[in-house]
Amino acid sequence: MKVPVEKNKEYIVDIIDNGFEGEGIAKIDDFTIFIPNAIKGEKIKIVIVKVLSSYAFGKITQIILPSKSRKEVDCKSYKRCGGCNLRHVEYKETLKMKQNAVQSLVNKTLKNKVEVQDVAKMQNPYHYRNKAQYPVGLNKENQPVIGVFANRTHEIIPIQGKCLLQNEKNEEIARFIFNYIVENKISIYNEKTRKGLIRHIAIKIGVKTNEVMCILVVNGRNIPKENELVKVITEKFSEVKSIVKNVNTKNTNVIFGEENINLFGNGYITDKLGEYVFKISPLSFYQVNPVQAECLYNKGVEAAKITNQDIVFDLYCGIGTISLFMSKFAKKVYGIEIVDEAVKMAKENARLNEVDNVEFIAGDVEKVLGDLIYKKNIVPNVVMVDPPRKGLDNKSIENILEIKPKKLIYISCNPATLVRDLTKFEEGFDIKSIQPVDMFPYTTHVECVAVLQLK
Numbered sequence: 001m002k003v004p005v006e007k008n009k010e011y012i013v014d015i016i017d018n019g020f021e022g023e024g025i026a027k028i029d030d031f032t033i034f035i036p037n038a039i040k041g042e043k044i045k046i047v048i049v050k051v052l053s054s055y056a057f058g059k060i061t062q063i064i065l066p067s068k069s070r071k072e073v074d075c076k077s078y079k080r081c082g083g084c085n086l087r088h089v090e091y092k093e094t095l096k097m098k099q100n101a102v103q104s105l106v107n108k109t110l111k112n113k114v115e116v117q118d119v120a121k122m123q124n125p126y127h128y129r130n131k132a133q134y135p136v137g138l139n140k141e142n143q144p145v146i147g148v149f150a151n152r153t154h155e156i157i158p159i160q161g162k163c164l165l166q167n168e169k170n171e172e173i174a175r176f177i178f179n180y181i182v183e184n185k186i187s188i189y190n191e192k193t194r195k196g197l198i199r200h201i202a203i204k205i206g207v208k209t210n211e212v213m214c215i216l217v218v219n220g221r222n223i224p225k226e227n228e229l230v231k232v233i234t235e236k237f238s239e240v241k242s243i244v245k246n247v248n249t250k251n252t253n254v255i256f257g258e259e260n261i262n263l264f265g266n267g268y269i270t271d272k273l274g275e276y277v278f279k280i281s282p283l284s285f286y287q288v289n290p291v292q293a294e295c296l297y298n299k300g301v302e303a304a305k306i307t308n309q310d311i312v313f314d315l316y317c318g319i320g321t322i323s324l325f326m327s328k329f330a331k332k333v334y335g336i337e338i339v340d341e342a343v344k345m346a347k348e349n350a351r352l353n354e355v356d357n358v359e360f361i362a363g364d365v366e367k368v369l370g371d372l373i374y375k376k377n378i379v380p381n382v383v384m385v386d387p388p389r390k391g392l393d394n395k396s397i398e399n400i401l402e403i404k405p406k407k408l409i410y411i412s413c414n415p416a417t418l419v420r421d422l423t424k425f426e427e428g429f430d431i432k433s434i435q436p437v438d439m440f441p442y443t444t445h446v447e448c449v450a451v452l453q454l455k
Contacts, residue, residue: 004029005048005056012064015042018097020416022085022444026058033058037088039067040097069093076160082151084165084442095119095438098446102436105419111426117435120295125441128289130271132170133202133255134159136178136188144188146178146201154191165442170203173214173237177201180229189219197223199248200255204280205239206271207290213242213269215282217256219249230264241265244282256283268345273297276324276353284345285318289439296437296447297325300409303433303451304382306330313372313380313405315365315396316387320346320358322411326384327355334378335360336368366395373403382407391417397424404428408452413439418448430455 005011005028013026015038024038026046032055035046043065046058063070069090073079078087086094095118103116122128137156139145147158163171181188181198189196200217214233216223223229223245234240242265248257260267260282268279271286273294280286287293300322306312306329314323317335319342327333327350335358337343343362350358361368365387372378383405385392391414400408401424408429412418415436422431429452439447 003051004031005051007048007051010045010047010061012045015040015044020101020444022097035060039070039089041067075164077157080150080157081148083148085444086442091125091441094442095121098436102415102434102446102448105415109419109423112431114431114434117433119436119438119446121438122292122441126164127167128291128441129165130167130207130290131204131288132166132174133200134174135200136198138188138190144182167205170205173212174201174203176236177214177233180232184225186224194251204269206269208272209270210239211241211269212237212239213244214240215244215246217246217248221247226263234264241269242267246282273321274325278319278321278349279345279352281341281345284342292437292439296411296439296449297322299435300384300411300449301325303449304407304409306382310381311378312382312384315385317346317360318342320349320360322384322386323358324349324353324355327358333358334372336365337362338364366393369396369399373399379403380405384409386411389414389417391421397421401428404454406454410450412448415446415448418450422450425452428455429453
């Protein structure tokens with residue numbers, strides 16, 4: 001096929017669809033062009049910036065006919081920050097884009113063309129992130145700077161105004177700590193030389209409890225004026241219940257090191273999800289948007305229709321959030337998770353909530369699942385899975401197919417791997433529903449709850 005476009009040339013195109021990353025899709029002589037920040041239905045002038053054998057990338061130079069869903073961008077850092085990528089689109093339209101993206105995958109991949117439900121929206125899609133992780137570094141003038149990494153780079157964009165995704169209290173506390181560090185000439189980590197102390201300032205907040213944890217990630221063990229820093233933070237912010245020093249001396253992109261040293265409090269905060277209280281430690285995973293996490297879990301648990309005769313397996317259970325949600329209805333819940341600290345927190349959360357019909361097991365899901373089924377003869381009626389972005393491994397899928405639970409609830413943060421895995425369950429299960437939930441408004445991410453019933 002002859003490529004009908006040339007690099008650095010301008011073209012006028014109609015946007016016929018949006019892709020999985022929110023990019024606009026246009027065609028010239030049936031040749032596909034991807035254009036960031038373009039919206040379906042727009043007519044635009046573009047310049048071609050990259051040409052490959054079967055598709056090209058373009059950049060908007062002029063919007064000739066804008067979409068009715070296009071809105072004025074309300075963030076100064078939007079063009080360079082990778083935190084969100086749909087701020088130029090009305091919220092209602094972002095939900096349609098996400099539903100269409102999931103439906104498109106279903107239509108292309110599954111035999112059973114189930115109709116994907118409307119995305120469960122967030123009532124107030126602002127300031128929803130309960131965790132902030134700010135890199136601290138030096139700019140080109142060698143001045144200290146705090147902010148976010150520019151998209152696909154390690155250049156730090158300074159915080160400008162208020163981020164519309166971050167919890168406002170988290171941002172305020174992080175700025176306060178950074179200003180103290182600068183005023184007291186505490187050294188800042190330099191990625192190039194690997195010298196300097198302060199690498200990241202991370203803040204977590206319990207949205208329902210208003211309890212705050214501050215985590216100072218340091219390239220070393222001793223912070224100058226450490227006691228004074230703790231004193232000024234806690235005097236200024238009464239909601240701070242925990243301050244932790246996290247030691248990370250490795251040359252790595254991973255934010256946190258393995259060692260945590262408590263400087264104030266007992267090393268955790270709490271938050272409420274539904275009727276349950278959860279302990280959150282520095283390294284344990286907790287849903288970033290607890291308001292929508294509650295919505296997601298409720299939809300999953302309701303769809304499972306668990307009874308007091310049911311044995312439930314919760315695979316990739318994290319700190320036990322959904323296990324506890326299901327425990328209310330089930331005879332027994334077994335939660336499996338590979339991260340040791342998460343399992344410790346899960347056990348602690350079960351004790352905290354006086355739940356005694358849940359058992360948490362640390363280990364690789366593939367291995368533990370096999371042990372429970374074949375060595376201990378524990379066979380579940382309901383299986384709940386919430387795997388990482390890469391989806392389920394083939395061995396776990398084989399085990400689930402072999403034990404034939406009456407219900408399989410698949411919670412996914414990646415529609416592509418969700419639909420890929422659903423194809424492997426189609427022979428034995430009916431896919432009853434796929435419900436997307438808007439866990440990260442104004443980004444292209446979408447979580448889904450798929451409900452499968454044994455044929």
